[in-house]
Amino acid sequence: MTEPLRIAIAGLGTVGAGVVRLLTGNAELITARAGRPIEIVAVNARERKKDRGVDLTPYRWQDDLGLMAEADDVDVVVELIGGSDGPAIAFARKALKAGKGLVSANKAMIAHHGAELATLAEEAGKPLKFEAAVAGGIPVIKALGGGAAANEISSLFGILNGTCNYILSEMEQKGSNFADVLKEAQALGYAEADPTFDIDGIDAAHKLAILASLAFGTQISFEEVETRGIREIEAVDIERAAALGYRIRLVGETRYDDGRLFQRVHPVLVPVNHPLAKVDGSLNAVVADGNFVGRLTFEGAGAGAGPTASAVVADIIDIARGELQPAFGVPASALAPAAPAHSDxxxxxxxxxxxxxxxxxxxxxxxxxxxxxxxxxxxxxxxxxxxxxxxxxxxxxxxxxxxxxxxxxxxxxxxxxxxxxxxxxxxxx
The missing domain is CATH 3.30.70.260 (ACT domain)
Incomplete structure (x- = not known):
């Protein structure tokens, strides 16, 4: 197929601008690997005149998200708006119902509405992809749904939030208190002005719920993730942990036994010789245990314009190649209900x-x-x-x-x- 895959991008923040930059800067390479050109047709954002460091003049500016979702000259929409509800989910639903493929980096939306969107995509015979929703540029979703698809996964755990990992790493290195390091992280852009989703573990819980569904073929149950962040950790905990031979990391853990799904995000002590203890700064890491492949470890940048845009474009390339598979590895109707298994x-x-x-x-x-x-x-x-x-x-x-x-x-x-x-x-x- 030589006809271009025509895409529309909703949301031109750090990631959206990165997607435009990557598609234009690596256009020849991407065309060769996709087997056809990928063409940006339309874009949308809240502020039209904002300088995003990329040239948007070749593309149609579409103020109405509904019209963008249903445009005849669009094959795939890329949702980079953010938020579990509101414009993001309305746009996603309308696009799938209009027969468009959907690519999203929105972990909150997928964690809350993933099964519904997967059902809509299957009914339309169109792809739903969200590699960028979990662990930024690390291709863990592709690995679980593809490379390790023949394996029964017994457990999965990892560092899923770069902001928390950066804060804990800085507390280790500097001996500083949590509040002081958080202020530094906000000044450097590693933490949001309102860091609640990150430091209270909610962002990591969204990602863990998605990974659990992919790993075990269970229904997404974000509400059942036991979630605790890092607000309570003090410099004395970092120092005592080190003296006892450990480092502190915010870790998401999940496993599925006898119909019960364990999901927990919490700060833990990790032995200094454990692979996760060596994951510093804003990096992410995911570890999965398969019954034939053994232990798989993925590590890399979990956020940022480049890594996240790379994951978004990887999904677009898959669609351009004609790859069509259930978003969660099995049809949405086959996702198994699971009773929660609590940590106590x-x-x-x-x-x-x-x-x-x-x-x-x-x-x-x-x-x-x-x-x-x-x-x-x-x-x-x-x-x-x-x-x-x-x-x-x-x-x-x-x-x-x-x-x-x-x-x-x-x-x-x-x-x-x-x-x-x-x-x-x-x-x-």
Whole structure:
């Protein structure tokens, strides 16, 4: 086929401008690999006159998203608007119903409405692709749906948010507090003015829900992702973790056993010799275990104009080649319902940090609580000024039932000598 694939781009922010730049700058290479030219027909954004560093004059400016979605001279629409609802989902629905292929980098929309959009795409006989929605330029969706498609995936975990990883890495290197590093990250553009989605784990939870559906063939269940961010982590936790042989990372974990789907985003202690401990700065990494292929590890830039635009254009190239497969590896109607498996049902080792009054008998009180809850200590550090005449106690437990440790932490919080809410993080073993 030599006829061009005609696309329309909705959203010209960092990624959208990057897509235009990549399609024009690598046009000859992309045409050769796609087997046909890829032609930008129309574009749309909120501000028409904004300087985006790319020449948009060759393309039709389409103010009405509805008209863009239904235009006769458009084969594929690229949704880069963002947001789980509002204009993004309305545009996506209309485009698929009009018989257009859809490429999106919108993890929130896919996490909330992915099954619906996949159904619309299948009914229209058109592709739905969203490689750029998870882990930026890392081709993990293509790997799970293609290269590892013959494998049963037993578990998947990884670092899915570059902002949190940058903040934790900087806290490690500088010994700074969370609030100070967050301000630096915002000044450098690594964190948004409102960083809630990133630092509270919501962005990573969107991505994890998508990956879980792809890995296990289950229905997307973003609402069931247990989500906890990094606001509570202090410099003392970074220092204690290092002294005990660990680094702290925000990790998303998922596995599927006996019809139950475990999904959790939370800060964990990672052994210093573990591959994820070496993922620094704004990088992302995803690890999947297949029953025949073994362990697969993907690492790379999880955000930014270049990596994300690369993933968007890779999806467009696939469509130009005529590739058409279910968005989640199986038809949307075949995605299996899954009951949630919550974290307190499992076992593992954990880190607990407690600020206590520096007075006799406190350690005995804490160890009594642990004894009564059947929790034993593997290693412990007691030093450092916790303010108000207090000291920090940091410990690593032996493997125990998470429910028992949760009860122990609740009892510790009620002790008169405990000065603040204890901090608990699990270990990634």
């Amino acid at each position: 049902a499992g076992k593992g080792r954990s880190y607990v940090r407690v600020a206590v009054a520096d007075e006799p008998g406190v350690m005995a009180d804490l160890t009594a609580i642990l004894r009564d809850c059947d929790v034993s200590i593997e290693s412990l550090i007691q030093r450092g000024d916790a303010g108000d005449g207090g000291v920090f106690i940091a410990m690593i437990t032996h493997e125990t039932e998470h429910s028992r440790l949760a009860e122990a932490v609740r009892r510790m919080a009620d002790c008169k000598a405990v000065l603040s809410q204890p901090m608990r993080m699990d270990l990634l073993d």
